[in-house]
Each structure stands twice: as C-alpha cells, then as structure tokens.
Amino acid sequence: MNTDIANLEPQPLWKHFAELNSVPRPSKKEERVIKFMQDFGNSQGFETITDEVGNVIIRKPASPGMEDRQTVILQSHLDMVHQKNADTDFDFESQGIEMYIDGDWVKAKSTTLGADNGIGVATMMALLTRKDIAHPPLELLFTIDEETGMTGAQGLKGGLLKGSILLNLDTEDDRELTIGCAGGVDVTATGSYNEENIPFDFVGYKLNLTGLTGGHSGMDIHLGRGNANKLMNRLLYQATDKFNARVYSIDGGSLRNAIPRESFAEVAVPEAKAELFEAFLEKQTDILQAEYSLTDPNLQLQAEPIDLPSSGISYDFQNQLLRALYACPNGIYRMSPAIAGLVQTSNNLARVLVKDGTYSIQCLTRSSVDSEKLDLAQAIQSTFELAGASVTQKGAYPGWTPDPTSTIVATMTNLYKELFQEEPHVNACHAGLECGILGTNYPELEMISFGPTITGAHSPDEKVQISSVQKYWKFLLETLQRVPVR
Structure with missing residues (x-):
C-alpha cells in the first residue's frame, strides 16, 4: 500500500x-x-x-x-x-x-x-x-x-x-x-478479407501515430481532441490515392469509452515513390500538429522502415474499408436544443484492428435521446454494411x-x-x-x-x-x- x-x-x-x-x-x-x-x-x-x-x-x-x-x-x-x-x-x-x-x-x-x-x-x-x-x-x-x-x-x-x-x-x-x-450502445463491425501479394518492387513502413491526448469518450468528446483512428485513416486514404500505398495491418485505439490516443499501421509503397512518400508524411505531420496544437500538443507521426511483407489487404477491399472508416461519424453528432452546452448525441470510433485476413471496428454511440442514439447507430451500421461487414448493436443502456x-x-x-x-x-x-x-x-x-x-x-x-x-x-x-x- x-x-x-x-x-x-x-x-x-x-x-x-x-x-x-x-x-x-x-x-x-x-x-x-x-x-x-x-x-x-x-x-x-x-x-x-x-x-x-x-x-x-x-x-x-x-x-x-x-x-x-x-x-x-x-x-x-x-x-x-x-x-x-x-x-x-x-x-x-x-x-x-x-x-x-x-x-x-x-x-x-x-x-x-x-x-x-x-x-x-x-x-x-x-x-x-x-x-x-x-x-x-x-x-x-x-x-x-x-x-x-x-x-x-x-x-x-x-x-x-x-x-x-x-x-x-x-x-x-x-x-x-x-x-x-446519456445512454449508449456498442456498435461492432467485423468481417474477413482476401489478401494479395505485395509487388516485389515495393518497400515497407510502419506508421506510428502517438501522443494524442485522448480522454473520456463521453465527457471529453466536445473538446475537439484528435481521434487517432480517424487521423490514421486520413493518412492511409491519402497515401493510397497519391502513392498507390498498400495496407497490410492497422491497430488503433483500445477501449470503447476512451478517445483513441494511438494508432499503428503497416504499409508498403512503390520503391520509386519512397522519397516522395516520406516527404508526404513529414508534411502531414506538420499539418496535423498545426491543426491539433491546442488539443493534442504532443502528437507525433513517425515512419520506420520494415521488411516487406509477403501479402496485404486486397486492393479492392482496402479502398472499401478506408472509405467506410472515413464516412463513419465521429465526435459530436448533435448538441442538445434544451440544455445549453450539453452534447446530446455522439459517436466514438474507438477501435480499429485489421490484420491477418480479419477486421474488427468498435464504436460507442451515446445520446440522452434513445431514438436519436439508435438512429445514429443505424447510420454507422449501414456505413460498414456497405463495405460488406457484419454489424451488431449490443449492450444498449438507457x-x-x-x-x-x-x-x-x-x-x-x-x-x-x-x-x-x-x-x-x-x-x-x-x-x-x-x-x-x-x-x-x-x-x-x-x-x-x-x-x-x-x-x-x-x-x-x-x-x-x-x-x-x-x-x-x-x-x-x-x-x-x-x-x-x-
């Protein structure tokens, strides 16, 4: 003691x-x-x-x-x-x-x-x-x-x-x-995907997004703090578009009731574009640090070279998944019209795990109005169902x-x-x-x-x-x- x-x-x-x-x-x-x-x-x-x-x-x-x-x-x-x-x-x-x-x-x-x-x-x-x-x-x-x-x-x-x-x-x-x-409900999207060989002329990187402030996914959701899962997805989406990046794992967040503070991803890009990719990451680090300088002053993005894996997420599914994560609501959905300053409805994109042919995405949706809570949960469910996921809503409480x-x-x-x-x-x-x-x-x-x-x-x-x-x-x-x- x-x-x-x-x-x-x-x-x-x-x-x-x-x-x-x-x-x-x-x-x-x-x-x-x-x-x-x-x-x-x-x-x-x-x-x-x-x-x-x-x-x-x-x-x-x-x-x-x-x-x-x-x-x-x-x-x-x-x-x-x-x-x-x-x-x-x-x-x-x-x-x-x-x-x-x-x-x-x-x-x-x-x-x-x-x-x-x-x-x-x-x-x-x-x-x-x-x-x-x-x-x-x-x-x-x-x-x-x-x-x-x-x-x-x-x-x-x-x-x-x-x-x-x-x-x-x-x-x-x-x-x-x-x-x-507020009441809440757990929304979970799961599924499997095919893996494809990574081209031999690619090079591998591990992206480490760390140092975010995090906090309580209800009491702190209005403070505008960065969500590591959303920010990592933003980077991966742009890297796919600009450099034909291939993703082969994502591991972000931990608990539904905590705003994610860290996310890690393993990616590969064409060797001929490696220098441009590294310059892109440096620029994105500056952008994110500027955007979140007040709420997440310790935000860091680091890229370390790793051995090229033999396979990664199939390119078609990678595009579907990154778009679904981009579309998933996060943060404040609606403020209370009755009580000044009170968040009425929100969602926390809490956990993203994509690895070895399976994936799991966990959200916690909150609202002081049950009908609105269920409406937002259904919107999230629909978003991931469009990407082929199996989605459940469990643990609802009033x-x-x-x-x-x-x-x-x-x-x-x-x-x-x-x-x-x-x-x-x-x-x-x-x-x-x-x-x-x-x-x-x-x-x-x-x-x-x-x-x-x-x-x-x-x-x-x-x-x-x-x-x-x-x-x-x-x-x-x-x-x-x-x-x-x-």
Missing part, C-alpha cells in the same frame, strides 16, 4: 483508496475486487450480500438519533478502465496501480489511476469504518462492469434495495450536481431523464451554496452513469450524482485533486445529516 497516499486527508478515504488500488480490477474480470469487498463488509460486521451478477450490497444501520431518516443508497462501481502508454511495461491483471503525489494531485505512473470510480468506492468504505459520523440508514451498492457495458446495473433486480434516495459518486467535477446522463424538482436536488443545491458560497452547476452529462439503468427497476428513487474533481479519466493522464476530495467529503457528510425523515 502506498503510505504517502494513505496519509492524506481525509485519511480514512485515502487509506481505503490505496488499499483498493492494490487489487487488480479490470472490467469483466472483477472476481478479486468482488471478494475484496465481500471480505471488507464481513470484517466490519455488516450485512453483506452479493447478487447473481456480482454486485455487492453492504447495509449499515443509522447512527443513534437518525433511525427515522430515509434510507440512503450510495453507489459506485468496482471496475476501472485499463489504459497505459504504449512504451509502459505494466500488467493490469497482476500489478497494483503505482501512484504518486504531484502538488495538489494524485497521479499514476503512465497508467490510468482508477480514481474513476475508486474514490467513490473508497468513500463508501470509509463510511463503513467510521463510528463518529452522523448518518441515516445506509445501503452501499458496489456495482461491477460499469465501464464496458454496465452489466452490473443492468443485472440488479428490483426489490433488493430498500432506500428512497440514491447518491451516485461518479461525477468528476466538484462544482457539479449531475441529474441526468439515459437518465433529469428531475430538477426532486427533494434531494433542492437539498444539495441549497447545502452547496451554504457551505461554499457559490451556486453549484446543476446539469446533465454526456456520459453513461448507472442511474438511468437503476431507475428502470427502482422508478421511485430520487437520484443525484456528484464527486471530486478528476481529470483525464480513461487515459494515463488521469489525476484526482486532493483539495477537491476534501471538499467533496465535507459536502457528503453534511448531506447525510440533512436527509429528511421518512
């Missing part, structure tokens, strides 16, 4: 965060962290149950004098996004996160930090261990697999939870009270419709103003929070989401602000004292 982190204030929260970050917890492989949480709940002597999909629920009775208050559900997810820099040697399935303090921030060494949503989980653990905190009856819901499908929330059955108010601890700006979110009139929203808005002498930002977000799904089986729940300031989520630049965690902890404890009677 990192003792420097564990000794930060509030100490109980940071101590549990350090403990949690020593447990590998990738999405869909949460067996170790589920057992960790089961053991923790049982060690504290509280009722601890695990449902059939792996969600853990721990119940803590009210502190003396607060037995008549409404039961509050606190909810966070156990899994974390696994992203690292390409040159970082790190095994997420066996190693704990390597953290360090940098001024007012906690960061990780070239990997994601897991503050999303580990700070929320650690908060709930701290509430379980503290005996000096006034609080109503608590149900602590630790869900699984939020980051790659929200299957924990989707699998939670009605009737298990008894609370009437749900506090989701997964918002990443301490000034915000989130009361609505959005969360805002209710600004709820009692908990009014209570926390007024409390925020009282504590911090400023108005909170009461808003909806363009990300998938579990509240929308949980509300389907618990429609009477009053729900709100808040949390400390976390930046760079879903990327190795992820960091959490120490002073913000202290502010958020104070806000939470005061909120628990203001919960109304039943």
Whole structure:
C-alpha cells in the first residue's frame, strides 16, 4: 500500500483508496475486487450480500438519533478502465496501480489511476469504518462492469434495495450536481478479407501515430481532441490515392469509452515513390500538429522502415474499408436544443484492428435521446454494411431523464451554496452513469450524482485533486445529516 497516499486527508478515504488500488480490477474480470469487498463488509460486521451478477450490497444501520431518516443508497462501481502508454511495461491483471503525489494531485505512473470510480468506492468504505459520523440508514451498492457495458446495473433486480434516495459518486467535477446522463450502445463491425501479394518492387513502413491526448469518450468528446483512428485513416486514404500505398495491418485505439490516443499501421509503397512518400508524411505531420496544437500538443507521426511483407489487404477491399472508416461519424453528432452546452448525441470510433485476413471496428454511440442514439447507430451500421461487414448493436443502456424538482436536488443545491458560497452547476452529462439503468427497476428513487474533481479519466493522464476530495467529503457528510425523515 502506498503510505504517502494513505496519509492524506481525509485519511480514512485515502487509506481505503490505496488499499483498493492494490487489487487488480479490470472490467469483466472483477472476481478479486468482488471478494475484496465481500471480505471488507464481513470484517466490519455488516450485512453483506452479493447478487447473481456480482454486485455487492453492504447495509449499515443509522447512527443513534437518525433511525427515522430515509434510507440512503450510495453507489459506485468496482471496475476501472485499463489504459497505459504504449512504451509502459505494466500488467493490469497482476500489478497494483503505482501512484504518486504531484502538488495538489494524485497521479499514476503512465497508467490510468482508477480514481474513476475508486474514490467513490473508497468513500463508501470509509463510511463503513467510521463510528463518529452522523448518518441515516445506509445501503452501499458496489456495482461491477460499469465501464464496458454496465452489466452490473443492468443485472440488479428490483426489490433488493430498500432506500428512497440514491447518491451516485461518479461525477468528476466538484462544482457539479449531475441529474441526468446519456445512454449508449456498442456498435461492432467485423468481417474477413482476401489478401494479395505485395509487388516485389515495393518497400515497407510502419506508421506510428502517438501522443494524442485522448480522454473520456463521453465527457471529453466536445473538446475537439484528435481521434487517432480517424487521423490514421486520413493518412492511409491519402497515401493510397497519391502513392498507390498498400495496407497490410492497422491497430488503433483500445477501449470503447476512451478517445483513441494511438494508432499503428503497416504499409508498403512503390520503391520509386519512397522519397516522395516520406516527404508526404513529414508534411502531414506538420499539418496535423498545426491543426491539433491546442488539443493534442504532443502528437507525433513517425515512419520506420520494415521488411516487406509477403501479402496485404486486397486492393479492392482496402479502398472499401478506408472509405467506410472515413464516412463513419465521429465526435459530436448533435448538441442538445434544451440544455445549453450539453452534447446530446455522439459517436466514438474507438477501435480499429485489421490484420491477418480479419477486421474488427468498435464504436460507442451515446445520446440522452434513445431514438436519436439508435438512429445514429443505424447510420454507422449501414456505413460498414456497405463495405460488406457484419454489424451488431449490443449492450444498449438507457439515459437518465433529469428531475430538477426532486427533494434531494433542492437539498444539495441549497447545502452547496451554504457551505461554499457559490451556486453549484446543476446539469446533465454526456456520459453513461448507472442511474438511468437503476431507475428502470427502482422508478421511485430520487437520484443525484456528484464527486471530486478528476481529470483525464480513461487515459494515463488521469489525476484526482486532493483539495477537491476534501471538499467533496465535507459536502457528503453534511448531506447525510440533512436527509429528511421518512
């Protein structure tokens, strides 16, 4: 356990965060962290149950004098996004996160930090261990697999939870009270292709597009950051047109919920055009660095000579694929006409893998309007079907419709103003929070989401602000004292 982190204030929260970050917890492989949480709940002597999909629920009775208050559900997810820099040697399935303090921030060494949503989980653990905190009856819901499908929330059955108010601890700006979110659907195009011999008078190159900023594919989609898959495709398309380039592999992006930061491609061009091709790449590097100087200042494009492969993508399919990727929508599709500044619908071209006769293209389509989400997903599906792909839409989850009139929203808005002498930002977000799904089986729940300031989520630049965690902890404890009677 990192003792420097564990000794930060509030100490109980940071101590549990350090403990949690020593447990590998990738999405869909949460067996170790589920057992960790089961053991923790049982060690504290509280009722601890695990449902059939792996969600853990721990119940803590009210502190003396607060037995008549409404039961509050606190909810966070156990899994974390696994992203690292390409040159970082790190095994997420066996190693704990390597953290360090940098001024007012906690960061990780070239990997994601897991503050999303580990700070929320650690908060709930701290509430379980503290005996000096006034609080109503608590149900602590630790869900699984939020980051790659929200299957924990989707699998939670009605009737298990008894609370009437749900506090989701997964918002990443301490000034915000989130009361609505987008839904999403995974769109995947797959297929196979014929390979053709590369002409003997060609030379091979590996293109490395790296250093992009990346980020959360929902919360950061409006920031105009470069998508490595789209930029690599732009280069390959032009190289095909100008130099008769032959592509024999593409490997870009990693996770659906992360804006792709890197893409790699292996290509071949006629030896007689090699110098022109290299000059073209230098010019394109300058162009891309100029276009993305503000959003992706570390963008790099490098070309290294490699041995000429024996075969590559057939020329006809190469043209079809590059055109389909070019046509695939990426980024903002529509802004909300009802809420100023809110992205309503978007798509992230998250993963492109083309190699050895097969290909896979993964997108995450989001919207706070289900009909528009499905319309955009169908447009993407049609684009890749025209190139002969087999396309599926899976893992759809609903959005969360805002209710600004709820009692908990009014209570926390007024409390925020009282504590911090400023108005909170009461808003909806363009990300998938579990509240929308949980509300389907618990429609009477009053729900709100808040949390400390976390930046760079879903990327190795992820960091959490120490002073913000202290502010958020104070806000939470005061909120628990203001919960109304039943």
